[in-house]
Amino acid sequence: MTGWLAIAGLGPGDAGMVTPEVTEALALATDVVGYIPYVARIAPRPGLTLHATDNRVELDRAAHALAMAADAKRVVIVSSGDPGVFAMAAAVFEALEAGPADWRALDIRVLPGITAMLAASARAGAPLGHDFCAINLSDNLKPWSLIERRIRFAVEADFAIAFYNPRSVARPEGFAHVLAILRETCGAHRPILFARAVSTAEETLRIVPLGEASPDMADMRTMVIVGSSRTRTIERPGGSWLYTPRSAA
Amino acid sequence: MTGWLAIAGLGPGDAGMVTPEVTEALALATDVVGYIPYVARIAPRPGLTLHATDNRVELDRAAHALAMAADAKRVVIVSSGDPGVFAMAAAVFEALEAGPADWRALDIRVLPGITAMLAASARAGAPLGHDFCAINLSDNLKPWSLIERRIRFAVEADFAIAFYNPRSVARPEGFAHVLAILRETCGAHRPILFARAVSTAEETLRIVPLGEASPDMADMRTMVIVGSSRTRTIERPGGSWLYTPRSAA
The missing domain is CATH 3.40.1010.10 (Tetrapyrrole methylase, N-terminal domain)
Known part of the structure; x- marks a missing residue:
């Protein structure tokens, strides 16, 4: 064999x-x-x-x-x-x-x-429907300076951004820095999705403006997606859809 | 019902x-x-x-x-x-x-x-194993200036980049521009993957340095992935694996 x-x-x-x-x-x-x-x-x-x-x-x-x-x-x-x-x-x-x-x-x-970002995106609507990037916030293999630099370029490129491992055990305070950079560069109104334990019995979804986001909204089982400048919400009974239109203009 | x-x-x-x-x-x-x-x-x-x-x-x-x-x-x-x-x-x-x-x-x-980039990545090894982005080169909903700007920021961020729809009918010459920008910003040795019709009977995979890449290597059914500065190839019998290590340093 x-x-x-x-x-x-x-x-x-x-x-x-x-x-x-x-x-x-x-x-x-x-x-x-x-x-x-x-x-x-x-x-x-x-x-x-x-x-x-x-x-x-x-x-x-x-x-x-x-x-x-x-x-x-x-x-x-x-x-x-x-x-x-x-x-x-x-x-x-x-x-x-x-x-x-x-x-x-x-x-x-x-x-x-x-992968987690596609499962989370599907549950929330289609926030990754236009150009996007994926960044791992787990720190043990990557210096913080590189993470910060990458986030700033990703915002300049106007990608929607999917964050994996937002709150790693080794550096729990890192995600507070990420939120601060995002608020500084994207403004307080940009929507952010916290999708926890998607497709399991513990699944929870939360969509808030960046100005209302706090680090405790994410844990080890949470996928975080921040929209691009084009990402929109649609109100619906009991919640909202989050999506990024296909058009850039 | x-x-x-x-x-x-x-x-x-x-x-x-x-x-x-x-x-x-x-x-x-x-x-x-x-x-x-x-x-x-x-x-x-x-x-x-x-x-x-x-x-x-x-x-x-x-x-x-x-x-x-x-x-x-x-x-x-x-x-x-x-x-x-x-x-x-x-x-x-x-x-x-x-x-x-x-x-x-x-x-x-x-x-x-x-999604196509994950199927292509799996066949080639793990080129999206570290931070990456996805860019749609289909032109009918996005001006070329935005595509170029986004590629340049993505390279600055040192993402591996997955390109969807590299050769759309409406603007076939766009992909030649993309390759020129990538050669200018990433150099001639950076590996690029052309994965065509993955998981079908017509599947073909090709990994070349950017200096040897040409627009005709992609068609409407091709997924293109260019590595980050850390992406490596491993020679094996009959071809090579392409992967991006988990560590950034």
């Missing part, structure tokens, strides 16, 4: 957003590897070994998965959302580049998933 | 990337609305009316779908990829805002899908 490695996205949480190709890879796997809460989403079965590890050991986890695939295992690394967006795929290629040369001949596939 | 409208993403082409919630909405629909090639992906069945229209009538199509939902139909608007990314969701909310007030009480859901 030839081994392989699939790096698969489980989407934001609901089983209705897991693609059939990911489900099929999981059905064929001998080993599933990932961060504890993502592995907890996989049903145990005979012949399948579950390897749940802590979130801070991505490179070790990736090397372990590659070594198992080289040892003829059929391995799935699970990420939430899409594995290519602030998740395990980049870590696997880092480990691949640093690892033994024969790993480069392995059968490796990345299986995309519904 | 109460009507509803679902705006659903069919993913890049392969049935293995259509989410179960989209499949379920299609199974319940009385009417499917969309651009001709997307509606062609839906199997006819008794009780289902297919409404295939030209690509240039998004607002009319959206208003038609909303009117049918208000008339107690169960309507699915189909987009390729994700409906919220340069697709039909924004057009629906534009039509909703301009339409009769009672449309705002309609049951409207956006069902996310695997």
